[in-house]
Amino acid sequence: MIKPLKKAIFPVAGLGTRFLPATKSMPKEMLTVVDKPLIQYAVEEAKAAGIEEMIFVTGRGKTALEDHFDHSYELEDTLTRRGKKAELELLHKMLPLAGNIAYVRQQKPNGLGHAVWCARHFIKDEAVAVLLPDDLVHGDVSCMKQMADVYRKVGGNIIAVMEVAQEHTSRYGILSPGSDKDGLVEVKGLVEKPSPDKAPSRLAVIGRYILQPEIFNHLAAQEPGAGGEIQLTDSMARMIGEVPFHGYRFEGTRYDCGDKAGFVEANIALGIAHPIVGKAVKDVVASIAKTLQL
Numbered sequence: 001m002i003k004p005l006k007k008a009i010f011p012v013a014g015l016g017t018r019f020l021p022a023t024k025s026m027p028k029e030m031l032t033v034v035d036k037p038l039i040q041y042a043v044e045e046a047k048a049a050g051i052e053e054m055i056f057v058t059g060r061g062k063t064a065l066e067d068h069f070d071h072s073y074e075l076e077d078t079l080t081r082r083g084k085k086a087e088l089e090l091l092h093k094m095l096p097l098a099g100n101i102a103y104v105r106q107q108k109p110n111g112l113g114h115a116v117w118c119a120r121h122f123i124k125d126e127a128v129a130v131l132l133p134d135d136l137v138h139g140d141v142s143c144m145k146q147m148a149d150v151y152r153k154v155g156g157n158i159i160a161v162m163e164v165a166q167e168h169t170s171r172y173g174i175l176s177p178g179s180d181k182d183g184l185v186e187v188k189g190l191v192e193k194p195s196p197d198k199a200p201s202r203l204a205v206i207g208r209y210i211l212q213p214e215i216f217n218h219l220a221a222q223e224p225g226a227g228g229e230i231q232l233t234d235s236m237a238r239m240i241g242e243v244p245f246h247g248y249r250f251e252g253t254r255y256d257c258g259d260k261a262g263f264v265e266a267n268i269a270l271g272i273a274h275p276i277v278g279k280a281v282k283d284v285v286a287s288i289a290k291t292l293q294l
Contacts, residue, residue: 002155005148005210006053007122008046008129011115012039013059013106018258027062029133031257033266034274038257039065040094042133048141049148051129054101055122057115069094069101111229117219125213127151130232132207136266138273139252143208146250150184151210156244157236160208161185162254166196172204173233175247185247190237192225203247205233206254212243 016028023031029039043054056065072091079088106118116130129144137143143160151158161175176189177200191200209232218235225231239245255269256262271281 002152003125003127003212005049005127005129005151006051007055007126008051008053008131008144009055009057009116009119009122010039010042010131010133011057011106011112012062012065012133013057013109013115015059015109018260019263025061027064028258030064030068031263033136033255033257033263034270034277037068038133038136039068041136042131043069043096044094045137045142045144046129046131049129049144051144051148052097052100053122054096055119056101056103057106057118058103059106059109066103069096071095109229111225111231113219113225113230113232113235114222116232117216117222117230120216120219123213123216128211128213128215130207130209130211134256134258135207136255136257136270137206137208137250137252138255138266138270139250141251143250143252143254146252147208147210147248150246150248154184154244154246156246157187157212157215157239158210159187159236159247160206160250161203161247162206162249163202164204166199166202169194169196169199169202169204172206173231173236174199174201175203175205176200177203177247183249185249187240187245187247189240190233192231192233205247208250209236211236212239214239214242 012029014028016023019028030037058065076088102122104118106115131144147158147160164172170193174191174194175187178186178188185203189200215235218238222230225234255266257266268285272278
């Protein structure tokens with residue numbers, strides 16, 4: 001029996017040191033790509049997949065995240081008095097239903113596996129999605145919806161995967177692949193951040209997961225892995241053979257917004273695709289390219 005998928009975990013406790021000084025007093029997940037913060041893209045992606053309950057694993061200095069998904073009565077009153085109906089509707093549309101959002105604190109930065117484990121009490125005997133806001137995936141159909149549609153057919157664990165350059169395998173969890181058909185890749189093994197000469201493939205895991213609740217049994221061991229942190233990849237690897245386990249070659253473009261160059265790339269690409277400012281952004285990019293003789 002395929003377990004229901006109605007909840008998502010968003011690990012958002014990181015300090016964002018690669019974006020200092022911008023993230024000194026602002027959560028990195030609140031950095032904007034065009035006109036929306038990264039966390040909003042991730043939440044909208046989850047909602048598009050039919051997920052109803054959002055669980056944020058936060059840390060110190062993350063209150064702006066909570067405020068973003070709450071009513072701002074002063075702002076809403078001002079918009080109402082000024083007749084800004086479209087802006088007011090936009091604010092109301094982005095709010096989760098009352099009671100459908102929860103926050104739990106990760107008190108120590110012990111890795112992604114530890115962050116997911118901190119949300120364990122919110123998950124019963126059901127599947128759970130995990131979305132990392134640093135990975136922004138842009139496409140006609142949201143990445144998580146694609147994965148959820150596949151999950152509701154095959155069950156088990158589903159992880160989003162993409163090909164990376166051989167020299168970049170040390171940045172990712174890497175698959176040891178089995179059968180590969182119709183975008184689904186059998187997971188026969190998982191290795192966290194292997195050196196290029198030891199990587200079993202170039203298929204890398206990105207920040208989108210659908211996991212069975214048994215993952216928490218493995219995370220409970222709190223065993224440190226690469227970097228001395230509790231790695232989600234290690235616990236997923238222990239589930240191979242316990243449940244069906246597939247990598248999914250998603251359709252769309254992934255932007256690494258945890259990296260400055262990737263963040264700028266996302267702003268340019270989504271700016272050009274924006275229905276209102278797209279033409280203006282495209283003209284600006286073309287002008288800059290001409291000036292630099294690119």
